Amino acid sequence: MKAVVLAAGEGVRLQPLTFTRPKHLLPVAGRPLIQHLIEAIRMAGINEILIVVRYKAEMISEFFGNGDKFGVKISYVQQGEEKGTADAVKAVEPYVEEDFLLVYGDLLVENEVIKRVIKTHIREKAEATLTVVPVESPQHYGILALQGNRVIKIVEKPTPEEAPTNLANAGIYALSTSIFDKIRRTSHSKRGEIEITDSLTLLINEGKTVLAVTIPKESWIDVGRPWDLFEANEWKLKRLTHRIDGQIENGAVVIGPVTVEKNARIRSGAYIKGPVFIGAGSDVGPNCFIRPYTSLGKNVRIGNACEIKNSIILDETHVGHLSYVGDSIIGESCNLGAGTMIANLRFDGKNVKMRVKDEIVDTGRRKLGVILGDHVETGINASFMPGVKVGNNCWIGPHVLVSSDVPPDTVLLLRQELEERRLKS
Numbered sequence: 446m447k448a449v450v451l452a453a454g455e456g457v458r459l460q461p462l463t464f465t466r467p468k469h470l471l472p473v474a475g476r477p478l479i480q481h482l483i484e485a486i487r488m489a490g491i492n493e494i495l496i497v498v499r500y501k502a503e504m505i506s507e508f509f510g511n512g513d514k515f516g517v518k519i520s521y522v523q524q525g526e527e528k529g530t531a532d533a534v535k536a537v538e539p540y541v542e543e544d545f546l547l548v549y550g551d552l553l554v555e556n557e558v559i560k561r562v563i564k565t566h567i568r569e570k571a572e573a574t575l576t577v578v579p580v581e582s583p584q585h586y587g588i589l590a591l592q593g594n595r596v597i598k599i600v601e602k603p604t605p606e607e608a609p610t611n612l613a614n615a616g617i618y619a620l621s622t623s624i625f626d627k628i629r630r631t632s633h634s635k636r637g638e639i640e641i642t643d644s645l646t647l648l649i650n651e652g653k654t655v656l657a658v659t660i661p662k663e664s665w666i667d668v669g670r671p672w673d674l675f676e677a678n679e680w681k682l683k684r685l686t687h688r689i690d691g692q693i694e695n696g697a698v699v700i701g702p703v704t705v706e707k708n709a710r711i712r713s714g715a716y717i718k719g720p721v722f723i724g725a726g727s728d729v730g731p732n733c734f735i736r737p738y739t740s741l742g743k744n745v746r747i748g749n750a751c752e753i754k755n756s757i758i759l760d761e762t763h764v765g766h767l768s769y770v771g772d773s774i775i776g777e778s779c780n781l782g783a784g785t786m787i788a789n790l791r792f793d794g795k796n797v798k799m800r801v802k803d804e805i806v807d808t809g810r811r812k813l814g815v816i817l818g819d820h821v822e823t824g825i826n827a828s829f830m831p832g833v834k835v836g837n838n839c840w841i842g843p844h845v846l847v848s849s850d851v852p853p854d855t856v857l858l859l860r861q862e863l864e865e866r867r868l869k870s
Contacts (some may be wrong), residue, residue: 447493449578451533452550454500456799458670461818461836467501469550472477474681475722479550489559492517499524529638531628538625549616553666566619572653576617586613587642596655599642650796671816679738682720773814784826789814798831
């Protein structure tokens with residue numbers, strides 16, 4: 446059986462991080478999201494993978510190559526336009542001769558889930574087998590109505606009153622090749638896309654065997670919005686086999702599960718409380734505090750007397766001394782000047798809100814700092830309010846307080862008036 450991984454989407458809701466990379470290459474626990482998924486597919490016993498690509502496709506193909514380094518065989522299929530999930534699946538038809546696994550590329554999932562889906566599909570001789578997971582907000586997902594383990598209806602993003610269950614489509618399927626005929630007969634949805642769930646509805650309406658495998662919420666993570674990356678990072682850090690291959694100086698304290706990759710250095714006086722991931726070539730300290738669920742990429746520099754809490758910091762970024770980064774995602778090759786402060790808690794203690802696709806959204810998180818794109822630089826003592834996003838290639842001047850989103854390629858400077866007087870002798 447082959448696996449098909451859908452990785453063509455742009456990930457608009459994850460901007461500014463996706464201005465410069467596909468969402469599938471966003472890192473959690475030191476590795477791209479899609480790499481964790483491919484490893485789970487391999488561990489489930491599938492070694493041949495088709496990745497459907499479009500947006501910044503060359504970045505994915507350059508990272509994975511033919512898959513040899515990852516113990517699998519990888520081929521790439523180009524989706525011409527972003528016309529929906531069914532259109533993406535249609536692109537692989539010439540390369541699939543038998544039942545296949547289909548997985549959305551922005552998921553984290555335990556390999557046992559994939560094994561269970563495949564086993565159920567083969568044992569029951571189903572036309573399609575879906576994976577479903579209980580969720581708290583059905584209005585954000587495709588929701589399934591079941592009769593036993595048989596799917597009888599799929600409702601896309603229903604209101605809470607309309608939702609037949611709280612079981613959401615988890616984006617993991619085992620499908621027969623009959624799905625391609627149904628895709629050709631699928632009309633465009635209200636969003637103007639050809640949806641795989643509409644193609645599956647055609648199978649259901651014909652009385653074909655379409656099954657659902659219910660999985661526990663803790664075995665699956667869906668990454669669609671910036672703050673989902675925190676949950677994904679925590680999920681993976683808890684499951685990593687941690688090891689220390691870098692240098693820990695005398696006087697540094699490392700507690701709990703911590704990974705320190707080769708050529709990384711933890712300087713004296715640093716206090717690191719896991720789970721934490723520190724990438725190759727990174728330099729931490731002296732005298733700083735790295736708190737749980739933090740992931741540092743490659744060649745990251747954390748200066749003297751900094752505190753980093755529950756944050757993801759991408760490759761080549763430098764956090765200057767006396768800075769605080771909490772509950773934040775900092776893009777690649779950023780340079781935070783000394784004393785940069787990121788607020789992550791509102792005075793009233795209410796959930797932090799963030800603008801996503803021109804809509805103000807309640808993140809559901811009481812603590813949330815900032816999302817910085819790549820190549821952001823801050824001057825000394827720059828400050829950020831909770832829930833702010835800053836586009837790539839921005840300069841934030843000294844002492845500036847950023848309280849609203851900043852578009853890419855922007856310079857923010859604080860204007861001050863100086864009055865010079867001569868002291869009387």
